[in-house]
Amino acid sequence: MCPLCAHPAQLRDNENAIDTLSVACMTCGKFSLPGLLFFTFFDFHNSESSEKALLRYLSGYTRHASERGEEIFLDVDNWNEFATAHANTSVATKLTRFLEIIAARSKPGKSGELDRTIDAPLLDAFDSDEVIFLAKTLHQRELIDYAGSDFYSLTAKGWEAIQSAGVNGIPGRCFVAMSFHDSLKDAYDNGIFLAVKNDCKMDPIRIDRVHHNEKICDKIVAEIRTCQFLIADVTLQRAGVYFEAGFAMGLGRQVIWTCRDDDLKNVHFDTRQYNHIVWKEPGDLRMQLADRIKATIPSTI
Ligand SMILES: [Zn+2]
Incomplete structure (x- = not known):
């Protein structure tokens, strides 16, 4: 059984870590966690604690990571904040994501499936009722056709809404350009x-x-177009990060530059003129970055 959604899932011992289980779940994706945490989650399911509700949102975190090919390692210290992050997703964001998933799974005039249970975490939706609420809202706005099943098609207005997202970006969406080296995980x-x-x-x-x-x-270019702004962490000086930041600037998007302090001396000459957030460890990066976003990026809420 999956410790997050309580549906049937594959469990096995993680060969790389002691006392650690790997879970493969249709709904929550692939992730690992210590055996102790597995049983803690299991206990949540047998109670009506607030933590039980948070587990639904934790599925959103693990599933999104799984979709981009990353396997999350949950631990006692990190799971709560990752879950809370996905509990706070705005309805506007969920509606946009719904349209994008249908667009990716269908063609004009053809329908695509969005399973109200399995795909709920992709929308950060709490349950299938919320998925149906989102579907009905999009239907009332004449962006999708909805006849009660899990198959949806976009209307012409829906396709236009998706395609016009590339003009100014979707409010609140942020593309993160950075090296994917393990040391920066x-x-x-x-x-x-x-x-x-x-x-x-x-x-x-x-x-x-x-x-x-x-x-x-x-895909990267298409994703950058849909973003309101971009974060470029240039640590380890990967050329792609500079390319992606330059592309975003060409589209008129704001770019927030960040760099780990031991690598600042290597920052490319022509971007040194930009004010970089210089960070030492993830905690201070988080604090400085949140302050900068709040100060410079117009809020959607
Ligand atoms: Zn699950």
Whole structure:
């Protein structure tokens, strides 16, 4: 049984860590957690505690990471904040995401499936009732056709709404350009992600470059177009980060530059003129970044 959603799931011992379980769940994706935490979550399901409700949102975190090919390691210290981050997603963001999922799974004139249970975490929806609420809202706004099943199609107005998102970006959406080296994983999870999602109630978008090819580049460009602003962490000086930041600036998007202090001396000459947030560890990156976003990016709430 999956410790997050309580549906059937595959469980196995994680070969890389002692007393750790790997879970593969249709709804929550793939993730690992210590055996002790597994039983803690299990206890939540047998109570009506507030933590039980948070587990639904934790599914949103693990599923989103899974979709981009990353396997999350949950622990006693991090799970609560990751869950809270996904509990605060705005309805406007959920509605936009709903449209995007249908657009990705359908064609004009053809319908695509969004399973009200399995796909609820992709929308940060609490349960299937909330998925139906979102569907009905989009239907009332004449953006989708909805006939009660899990198959939806976008109306012409819906396709136009999706396509026009590339003009000024979707309010509150933030593209994160950074190196995906393991040494920066913590800086993303506990720094950038929590600053954007938890502290500013905005939506970070990150694309891992496990399969770096032309197709992924197209996807990156398309994703940058849909964002209101971009965070460029130039630590480790990956060329792609500079390219993505330059592309966003060309579209008129604001770019917030960040760099770990031991690498600041290596920052490319022509971007040194921009004021970088210089950070030492994920906690201070999170604090400085949240302050900068609140001060410079118009809020959607
Ligand atoms: Zn699950």
